[in-house]
Amino acid sequence: MNVSIIGSGYVGTTIAACLADLGHDVINVEIDEGIVETINAGEAPIHESGLAERIAEHAGTTLRATTDYAAVRDTDVTLLCLPTPQSEDGSLDLAIMQAGAESLGRALADKDGDHLVVVKSTVLPGTTEDVVGPILEDESGKRIGEDLSLAMNPEFLRMGTAVEDFLEPDKVVVGATNESAASTLRELYAPILDRDDTDLVETDIREAELIKYANNAFLASKVSLVNELGNIAKEYGADAYEVLEAVGLDGRISERFMRSGLGWGGSCFPKDVDALRAGAREQGYDPALLDAVVAVNDAQPRRLVDLLETHVSLEGARIAVLGLSFKPGTDDIRKSRALDVLEHLEARGAHPVAYDPVAIENVRESRPDLEVEYAESAAEALEEADGAVVATGWPEFDDLAFDGMARRIVVDGRRISVDEADLEVYEGLTW
């Protein structure tokens, strides 16, 4: 099938390379010329395991990139993978989606024959049909239900495991208003749907849009609940990891997403939970539980620094901060809880020395306001430190030697593997 993908970021690039791998002819339409050149040169513009080799294999043949929207006219289906950021007040900002839909609609005006447009970006219910659809109709002169079809197909991949998640998903959700759109998507994903472990959910567009938010809200809530239970466990002197491992054996609950500690960050959970809360309020519903989910999450970094302060007087103290990215396996620092830890340490007069295997440059560039010293290794960050906090659970922090510290005091927000006998103090945030 001939497929065009609008937006070549984490989702668009991953999907393009994977669909080319599945045998489709794919073109990425992207406004950033640097990304376009990188893909056409056979290289990956982002770091994701399994991506570079797929781009290298297909670039120039079944995978191409362009800045020119006219390319969509040679394709049967277009997947919109544009960013859907949040506004200052937390609500969903659709400006980029609207601009992309306008360019796409204008390009489709000169296309003979039918075209299917699929929204893959995370958008609130009503966006596909009430915002994207009308723009496409106005700009293209085509009519939905006649020579234009619209579908919504949310994406559930995680950063760090994007290729594997896309090719081996638990489910594919297709929201479509007509059978021909649904059948085109079934054909597009045929090799994925042939897997025994992938469920196909066919539904209407609004449900598809909300399934994505409900999914992220559920996972973020699960981690906040696990953190609240962990905070309570800590008060009782109990180990939350042992408690929740047992709880997870209940098939209704599941063992996954049970890691308590510093909380959730990243480019998705925070923005999507906020957008859903703002959207719910706009609809007249007060999302009390989701408000609490965010409040619990926001309190964890302060709790970690409070815990450290019970062992170290922070004014003037040199504190090693291990990990800056929002989770291991990525250099993404958006809404990383580690940044909140740095802010709390700074506010209390400490001198943070941070180390991360891949994310330091991103923090340096995007947060010049932070007064942090950066180290080139964990050992260098720990040198002469009066205490250390673990903010991201990178595997390389497991079984680390805490040699060289002025005082071997370690407060862990991610449950790394530690030989406590080597330390003066080892405290987990929730155990």
Ligand SMILES: NC(=O)C1=CN([C@@H]2O[C@H](COP(=O)(O)OP(=O)(O)OC[C@H]3O[C@@H](n4cnc5c(N)ncnc54)[C@H](O)[C@@H]3O)[C@@H](O)[C@H]2O)C=CC1
């Ligand atoms: N990052 C993730 O792990 C996941 C993201 N999502 C959702 O997918 C959507 C896309 O997210 P990401 O790929 O992370 O975004 P991103 O920010 O990594 O990439 C978006 C790309 O679109 C390009 N772009 C912006 N305006 C454009 C335009 N008018 N025409 C063509 N290209 C344009 C940007 O230059 C950028 O390269 C969002 O709605 C997000 O919530 C869903 C599942 C996973």
Ligand SMILES: O=C(O)[C@H]1O[C@H](OP(=O)(O)OP(=O)(O)OC[C@H]2O[C@@H](n3ccc(=O)[nH]c3=O)[C@H](O)[C@@H]2O)[C@H](O)[C@@H](O)[C@@H]1O
């Ligand atoms: O909508 C999105 O973009 C994506 O958001 C998340 O994916 P991602 O943000 O890449 O990362 P996760 O692995 O879900 O982790 C999110 C945050 O939760 C934290 N977390 C996760 C699991 C856990 O047990 N404990 C915990 O604190 C992680 O450290 C991280 O900060 C979802 O898992 C994806 O399904 C979804 O597609």
